[in-house]
Amino acid sequence: MTKIATWNVNSIRVRMPRLLEWLGEANPDVVLLQEIKVVDDAFPGEDIESLGYNLAVHGQKTYNGVAILSKHPIEDVQTGLPGDDTDEQARYIEAFTGNVRVASIYLPNGNPAPGEKYDYKLRWMERLYYHAADLMNNDEAFVLGGDYNVCPTDADVYNPEGWADDALCLPETRNKFRAIVNLGLTNAFRALHPDPGPYSYWDYTAGAWQKDFGLLIDHLLLSPQAADRLTESGIDRKPRGREKPSDHTPVWCVLSDEGH
DNA sequence: ATGGTTGTGTTACAA
Numbered sequence: 001m002t003k004i005a006t007w008n009v010n011s012i013r014v015r016m017p018r019l020l021e022w023l024g025e026a027n028p029d030v031v032l033l034q035e036i037k038v039v040d041d042a043f044p045g046e047d048i049e050s051l052g053y054n055l056a057v058h059g060q061k062t063y064n065g066v067a068i069l070s071k072h073p074i075e076d077v078q079t080g081l082p083g084d085d086t087d088e089q090a091r092y093i094e095a096f097t098g099n100v101r102v103a104s105i106y107l108p109n110g111n112p113a114p115g116e117k118y119d120y121k122l123r124w125m126e127r128l129y130y131h132a133a134d135l136m137n138n139d140e141a142f143v144l145g146g147d148y149n150v151c152p153t154d155a156d157v158y159n160p161e162g163w164a165d166d167a168l169c170l171p172e173t174r175n176k177f178r179a180i181v182n183l184g185l186t187n188a189f190r191a192l193h194p195d196p197g198p199y200s201y202w203d204y205t206a207g208a209w210q211k212d213f214g215l216l217i218d219h220l221l222l223s224p225q226a227a228d229r230l231t232e233s234g235i236d237r238k239p240r241g242r243e244k245p246s247d248h249t250p251v252w253c254v255l256s257d258e259g260h
Numbered sequence: 261a262t263g264g265t266t267g268t269g270t271t272a273c274a275a
Contacts, residue, residue: 011267013267014266035275037268061268062267062274204264204275205265206264208264
């Protein structure tokens with residue numbers, strides 16, 4: 001089996017204690033990180049490697065930055081989402097590891113909407129759609145995981161009315177996300193847990209965590225070959241309740257070694 | 261109470 005998790009850590013430097021303790025207790029095989037906020041050479045990899053993980057990093061100073069940790073060798077690393085050579089934001093890294101291809105995705109937030117940032121978000125989602133369509137042609141198991149900055153339905157928002165005009169919930173955002181899923185992908189958490197909530201992100205402000213005012217915006221999208229191997233999925237709330245937490249908490253799934 | 265917090269890095273911006 002392969003346990004794959006995604007976690008927006010909001011600064012790898014600040015979050016190292018939280019990450020190391022969670023790797024120890026959850027023991028994932030593959031971890032997709034977002035918002036590491038460091039350049040490649042500054043990634044604090046030694047303690048992670050000492051726990052038995054290999055690393056692939058696509059970093060950026062101050063903003064963004066994504067990485068893949070894996071207990072298996074990491075091969076065929078690709079950085080940057082295809083479709084716009086002028087895009088310098090570090091929001092996509094993909095690689096093959098173990099018996100699955102994985103990508104760590106930090107999809108643009110897009111607020112305020114409408115505006116230039118929302119236009120960039122929609123263009124980025126369009127590029128992701130075409131890249132996912134390309135990957136589908138390979139007929140292999142892959143997992144596109146990350147902070148999508150998308151609440152796919154009202155079941156993924158604590159207060160749908162209050163968030164209706166936010167870039168994470170706007171109809172055009174949801175339509176683009178649905179188009180990607182409709183290529184034939186499976187949302188690993190929702191496939192096994194259809195009831196409204198729970199969430200993967202809570203704002204730092206206004207006691208959002210204590211009141212469970214959250215959003216489900218971190219997703220693992222599985223190709224058909226990966227979905228055939230899906231046995232479990234979940235959201236691990238514990239890291240969000242600890243000292244100096246990220247505003248996100250890990251979302252994970254387990255794939256068996258063989259399909260049905 | 262038109263608020264609140266965190267991170268980066270320089271006092272503004274992104275989330």
